[in-house]
Amino acid sequence: ALTGRLDGIFRKLTGQARLTPESIQEGLREVRRALLEADVQVAVAKDFITRVEARAVGQEVLRSLTPGQQVIGLVRDELIRLLGDRPVTLAGSPHLPTVVLLAGLQGSGKTTFAGKLAHWLKNAGKRTLLASADVYRPAAIEQLERLGAQAEVGFFRADEGTQPAEIVRRAVDEARRRGFDFLVLDTAGRLHIDEPLMAELAELKAAARAHQVLLVVDGMTGQEAVRIGRAFAERTGIDGLVLTKMDGDARGGAALSLRQVTGKPILFLGVGEKLDALEAFDPERVAGRILG
């Protein structure tokens, strides 16, 4: 693993009382490679390495650690700091219902997360209403309705043929009328380069007067994470991130890329297909995973 590779590099340059710029350079090349293999975006990795380098130069080699372990320690600390070393919870609004709008690319796990979030909130004693504005994908509304039934939470179904913005407005009215604590709105998957659909998303956010817009991203996402994050952050405005399918063996470098480019907190990790497969974001575990 990375520790072994770094130790190998530093072993060639032993006998130093400090980490020299040259040894650090070579070590950091190895770290950069590990980050790229972990799907951290190229520019994000470059930026990250520059920062670690600044912290590494001039450091004394600690007697208790090998230089390789020391560099890894610096890298790990910096990763955790960037990923979000402070736990952030989903903010509730002072006025009911708190409206949470989900957005993201096709197949990222939004509908499943909507069900999981409703289940999570129910366990926290909150009454949740689910609604879907996805009128495009075959059986999308059925899918959310079934998940809502499994989670035993409310589900609002608009009449056939209702347009997405109107579905959202009626769902908000319904949630308010029936005194729900939370309304979770599922939307259709969309490409960040699809002009009409990105415009629709802005319209849905306004119609919902959403308190929280969460970008749901597949944890296996590669270099695209930066483009996706930037597009939704700049065009839609997001409040938080969710990384799904983290129960696989993808290293999850997209987490770092997304944090860097959006500046928003990662709130949840999807860790399975079942409704209870949801965890609060743990930066230490994700940092360890990115390092491999």
Add this chain to the structure above:
Amino acid sequence: VLGRRGDLDASALERLEEALLEADVGPTTAGRLVARARGRMDQDPALDLEAALEAAATELLASHRADLSPRGAKPWVAVVLGVNGCGKTTLVGKLAADCARHGLSTMLVAADTFRAAAAEQLMVWAERAGATVVRAREGGDPAAVVHDGLEASRARGLDVVWIDTAGRLHTKRNLMSELEKIVRVCGRSVPGAPHHTLLVLDATVGQNSLAQARTFAELVPITSIAINKLDGTARGGAVLAIADELGLPISVVGLGEGIDDWAAFDPEAFARGLF
């Protein structure tokens, strides 16, 4: 190694290497591609690095291209597999429509009995494609639906059967065993089936695509690969490593959410798209 032309332009090399990395080619494969490009430049001094890289990528992909041709068996049976959300069900709908358009009587088997409304989703596609569909109750045994579907397709003398399976992470042993069982049941119902095993990959996925391909291929013989969602900005560069290290060929690419949004894999266009 640097060729008779002398020293390689360092900034050009860095820029092109980064382009490859940003296309999800991955550091190891990018390094190999650069080495091969340099070899080409040694042999042809007129080539610049970019042209040499594109040629190297094209050559690799061109030698890993396969056709998806539903003929030579009746019914011709294809199993579509891959991780969650990569676009399998939608692709089955598209390919079924193409079969039906060519006058082949087509059946879809909804072997995803786990996910909410999976069968309902496939049923819409069957209707759009002009295909029949076989499904089971949610929570039923996928292998049983496959068996029933294949028996029915033989009884009715149908030409083509597309089996849509549930998304599954390659790291889940029980789901991988389920997949093995599905493939076994195919062979028992129809000798020689599945005639095509199509692994579907999502172009927005990074290096994990290689792990996916490797693990699925260890379990089940993969006939070809489909790369979906190439209508986005993702370049799908991970398939270079898959071709290089696993030797798996690519047959089709997905280009959107509509019934005609797909195409046969074009190695040259794909290689060009990496840059």
